[in-house]
Structures are given as structure tokens and as C-alpha cells.
Amino acid sequence: MPAYTVREWDSLSHGDGTGQIPESFADRLAAIARVSAFAGREGGGVVERRRHSLRARGVVGILAAKDCSLEILPKIDVVPGENISRQNAETRKRLVHMLAVALELKIDLGAITDIEWQRETLLEILIRIFCDKLTEAVRKGMPRRYTEQDDDLPMLRGRLNITRQFTRHAINPSRLACRFDTLSEDIALNRIMKATIRHLFHISKSPANQQRLRELAFVYSEIADLPPAALRWDEVVIDRTNRQWRELFDMAKLLLSNRYQTTTGGPGEGTALLFEMNALFEEYVGRMISRALVGTDLSVSLQGGRLFCLSAEETGRGLFQTKPDIIIRRAGAVVHLIDTKWKRILSRIDHPKQGVSQSDVYQMMAYAQLYRAPRLTLLYPHHPGLGDEEAVHARHKITGHETILETASIDVANGERMLDRLRQFLMVGKPPEPYCSVEIPPLPTQDQD
Template identity: 45%
Template sequence: MTHLSVLEWDRVAVGEGGFSRRQADQLLAAARSHPLGGAEGTNILIDHHRWLRSQQVVGIVAGEGCSLEILPKIDQLGDAVSSEGRAGLRHRLVQMLDVALGLEINLGRDAAMARQDETLLDILIRAFADQLTNEVRRGLPRQYLRCEEDLPTLRGRLDVTRQFTTLAVRPDRLACQFDILSPDTTLLQVMKACVVFLARHARRAETVRRLAELRVALADVADVHPHHLAWDKIAIDRSNRRWRSLLALARLFLRRDWQATHRANDLRDLAGVTLLFPMNDLFEAYVAALLRKALAPEGYEVVSQGGLRYCLNEIAPDGTLGRPLFRTKPDCMVRRNGRTVLVIDIKWKRLSAAGSDPKRGVSQADVYQLMAYARLYDSARLMLLYPHHPDLEGEGALARHRLNVAGADERLTIASIDVAADRLATMASLKALVLGEAMVPA
């Protein structure tokens, strides 16, 4: 099994010191068949014959006998060459996934650094196994299930219709209808299906053993193929809300949701699990989740990918307004008392230093987009938020601009946030940055 790690936008060799040509073709085939790959898989990997170049996605691409781990490019945490650098980047990626998807993974930095040979997939499988083991020890959620069975003695109530038709010639049998308290619930069927699936892909002996123990503990739960799981019947309430994060992890492995987990053919395929996340989407979700936690005590509401207002309305020949066109979805809006006080456009791009480019590498289209948001959502404060890197002169608000529109009071701030910092530090920085911009008078 050949496993290599690379940073996004970086390249990995094909040939000596890298993947064989056959393995590279396996990875390219996985990229082509993945929902994020585009028509030729070039949104994930680009083939340059002597090397493969990764794109702006992170996670795992797997083929038969090989896998490629793509890690986020965060300058402050090092590169993918050293084991320490890979461990630091991997730990930060897990933290971002944890926050963005609400996985509630309990992985301390010391534990992550101590297991530098683990891939992202190894860490997530181990997190699922550990978390599920803890919940199983606390007790399985159960519910009453309706049963019908022909018994020699009455249990529950008699099914009169069946008794006097089908069992009319069987006086030794009674058609019984009764309820039993069973762990065979849809939620636990999902957990068992995930355990069975992950057991085929776990590499560490400790994790394999734990998954085997979990399968025994769930012996009373029916085996249901992942394609036939009734996801829509799962209801999280007060009785089982401690299973919410486990359900999120199971969705990550078994469904093609936001992060587009993929198996090449079907779930019995042993080639591996391709688990990919668009880095820009992940960064957006990470920032929005941290902002919600940071600003809720201050009375602010954070809305991600919301708004949904249209830029245009058709005008009918009689002058009436027709159907709306060009719906907008700002990355993040900060509201207070029903009013939008700040619109944030979040970009996973490398911002240029002021000395090298007066525009700092900001896209003209991004500025136009925020100008439209200012009018559509009546917000006087706008922000373009980027990840921080050492070449920038500082973290936080880097530059402020007033929109060059007659009578306009709107102001656009270009800012950066350090994703290499720990979660609490990043949340504190975001809170100070957003409150500082939202509370500045026009």
C-alpha cells in the first residue's frame, strides 16, 4: 500500500519516489468518478505525466493499493515533507472539520502529534470508534417496536382476523400482537452499517479491534445495506441527542453529503474511501460556525449562505414586475435586531502584501459582488476575509475602503484571520474583528 501526502496546489511525483504509473491512473480514475472532480477529474487532480498536481480540495483520494492525502496549505504550520509538518496540518484540518460539521471529535493535539503515521481517514475512523464505544457503554437507545407472532400462549392482544382465518385450523397457536423494547432502531442500524463498512478500511490494530467489539455489542441490531438505510426516519430528540455528533460522522462516511464522500463502485469495493472537501467551502463553514458561537452571547445572529434576495426582476409590457432573476447567497451575514450590520465574503485565497500589489490580489468580481450585497441587504459594512500568512503586515483588518458611489456610506474592509491558531484564539480574533467593524459608525 503506497500512501503519500501533498499540499493543495502542490504536486506529487509519478515514478521514482512517488506513485507508479498504474497507481497514478487509479487515483485519476477516482478523481474522475468523484462528484467534485468535474468532467475529467481536473477539479481534484491534474495529470502532468511525471507528476500529479492537486487542486483546491483537501482529504483523501484512494485507489487500489494506493492513496493520496491532500492537506491544506497553511504556511505557519509547515509543509507536507516532514512528519511533524504533516501532523500539524492534519490536526488543523481535523479541527476545521470538527467545527464546520459539528462532529465533536475529542482529539487533543498531543494525541494527534503522537500518532504521526495516521492519515486523515485513520483519525476519523478512530474518532468514530472511540465515540461510539463510549456511547454504547452508556447504554443503547431503545424504542418500542410492533411485533406479530403466532405463539402457544397469548402475549399482548389477539389478532382476531388472523386467528379465525389463517389460524382457524391451528388451535395450538394464537395470533399475537405485542410491543417489545428493542435496540433495533434506524439510528443504530446506521451505526452498525458504519461499523461494518469502516472495519474494511481501518489500518490500526487497535481501531480494528474496537470496531470488532462494537459489532458484537450491536448484534441485536439488524444488518442493513447502506444504500437501504432510512435516513429520513431518524429523529434526534432529547432521548438520543448525545448521538447527534455520531450521526454526523456516520453521514460523513456513508452518504454523499456536503463533503461528497465517495466509493468508486459500491460499498463493498475494497479499493478505499475517497473523502474530499472543497477547501473554500470548508473555510466558509468553519468561520461561520466560530462566529455563531462567539457572537451569540452579544445578541448577534450569524447567517451563512442565506439572504436569498434577487438582483433583478423582469418588467412586463404593462409595467408590472415579473419573475426575479439572479438570486444571491452571501457567505456570511451578521444581523442584530433583524437588521444586517455586516456582510462577509470568505475566501480561501492567498492575499498579497500591500507593498507588492495595491489591490492585494483581490478579485474585481469579488468587489462588484459586495457592492451588490451592500444595496440588496442594506448593509453599510462589508468585509472580504482571507486566511492569514506570514507575508502580510498583520492579522485582522488590513485595509478599509469607502465605496466610490455618490452618496454612499458603505465601507469595505479587507481582513485576514490566522487559521493556524487554536480554536479559542481564532474565535476570539473573529469576535474582535467583526464587532470592531459592525460597531463603527458610518
């Protein structure tokens, strides 16, 4: 099956030439994108169908039709100068690492060879990781729980179901209506694993993955076969007896239900496994900062705060609630607010405002007013156009306040010593770097919707 790869915000031309995607394939993939949860208006949230090309947008992952697939990778600058196959492999590796951190999964990236990173798509790599983890888990034994059963037996087992006994067996008392508890593997968690195995088998195109899935399907042959819509996710209880299954349960949600969309029928028949990079970058950075500050006097809150910009004069009801991405406190007081932005900012040499959105500046000014934080940061992904190393690129003093608003970048392509680099950036006790005072326009005062 032909598989195509494109970077977010790049285009893939369609036609019959080398490196092009046939127009019929482009139509099928665009149809799948239009019914995705990330589609937005006219499917523009995933891919934009142009006259001569498909243009990827700010969503990454896989769109797969029956006879072709499109892999959308994030625009992460890795191994400059390498061939495109090697660059795509390193990008997949960094993306899987970001997913692992964001979803709190323990993934051994070294278990997958360099050739596999280059040859397989993101979907096949995630299927491989799921199969390896599940195989290791079932070797230690499938989880079991006591479940209540009813059966008609010649001897009493458990307790007598009186209602059933005197209705069904009133004439034939040789059978006893028993109700008893039995230790069973046919439970909600195992049914979810089986449904995930079955679903992945239908969408995987890798012979090696299909073999792994067949072996796992044999292990789960005695488990009830339920469609995804009938699975009881709410019945799964993760406790000390089965906590090692937490990661597999989360991966099943990822692959089967949570951010996974399946479409059937018509020209849009296919599957999609998609991630919004802005949300993934925010979650990844937030969790890495939480790790970096362990053992310090700073505490971290993700998507906390929730203070309101306005309150109704008549009722006092709060309006326009705020949710800063990352709040850092010392002894309960807010000392640093960080908002992550998955955008490519410019060097100050190229543009004095670095291409920072005015709406983002207004948002940070509102945070400064509400949270009284002395330090605000707009944090972007690093790229070579900003220089060789990640850094604080500009520091501004908000007019009329002592609050510092800075723009900074973090290199997600470079995972080495990430925690040390973040810790050094976040420790607010160090002397401040020089800043430049700029006039930032005030928030608009007229009524707006």
C-alpha cells in the same frame, strides 16, 4: 500499503524515485477522483492527472485504492521551520478542528498523541475518533425503542391480528396471531452504526483501528446487517432520550453517506472521503463568528438574505438570488456582510489589488446595493506573506456610496483566542480605520447569460 501526502494545489511527481508515486498508483487514484462527486470536468476538481505528476486542487481528504492511498491536506501555514512530518501533523489537527466546528462535533484533539497525528492519515484519525466516541456511548447502553412485531404464540400477547388469525390459523386455532410492541435495540440508528462499523473495517489499514472496529462489531452482532443503500436514515429520531447520539449520527453520515463516495469495479475501485475547502472555510468561519458574538447586541445569519438582483418587468418574478455567506445585524438592521474566500491573497506591497478577483468585487457591490450594509468584508485565510498577524489589510470606499469594502484575513492555523480575535474584529462600534477611496468599475450593463 503505501500512503502519499500532498498539499492542495501542489504536485506529486510519479516515477520510481524517492518521494515519487509509481505511475500505476497515480492512474488508480486519478480514476477514483474522476468518479467523485467533486470531480468536475474530467476529474479536475480533485486531482489533475498531468504527464509527469498528480496535481491536487481545491479539495482535501483521502483517495484510497486497494494498494495505495493519497491524502490531500489544506495549504495551512503551521509551525514554520519544522520537518514535513510535523507540519502535516499540525495541518491534520487544524483540519479536524475545522471539521468539528463546522459539523458541531465535540472532539478532544488532545486524546490523540503527537506521534499518531504524524503517523496516521486523516481517514484513520477520523475512524479513531468515531470508534472512541461509539465505544464510550455503548458503555452507557445502546438506544432502544418500542417496535411493533407479529408472532404466532400459544397465548395472546398484545392484541389479536384478526386477518392473520383467520387465514393462517383457521384450521389450527391452537396458535394465536399476536401483534404487540417490544422494546428493541434493532432499530434504524443502531443499524446505521453497524453499517458504519462494517464499512470502516474494510477501508481501514490501521491494526489499532481494525481491533477497535472488531470489538464494536461484536457489540452490534445482534443488530440487523443492512447495506448502506437499505438504511432508513429518515426513521432515526433524535430526542431527549438519545440526544447524546446526535454527534455519532452526524459522523456516520459523514463517513458513510453524506460527503462520502464509494466506487467499485474497474480501475477506479476504491474509496474517497473529500471536503471542498471553500465550503468548509465558509462554514467554519460562520460558526466561529456566531460563537464570538454570543452575549452581544449583534445577531448572525449564515447563508441568509436571499434577495434578488433583478425582477422580471412583466411578472415581478425575482431573478439571480443572492446568498451572502454571513450577515450581521443590530436591532434587525444589516450592519456587516462577510463573504469568505479560500484563496491566498497578496500583500498590498506586492500588488495594489492584492490579487482580489474582480468578480468578487462586483458581487460585493451588488450586496451593498441590495442590503444597504455600511461595511462589507472579503475574508481570506491568513498566511505569512501578509505579515505576522491577521488584520484588515485594505479598506476602500465604494464610489458614490458611504459603504466600506475591506479585505481581511483570519489565521486558521492559530486557534488560540480565536473567539476574542474575531469579536474584536467584528465589533463595529469602534472608530473606523483610515481608508483609501478607489474607483471601482460599475457592474456591466449588457445582457449576459
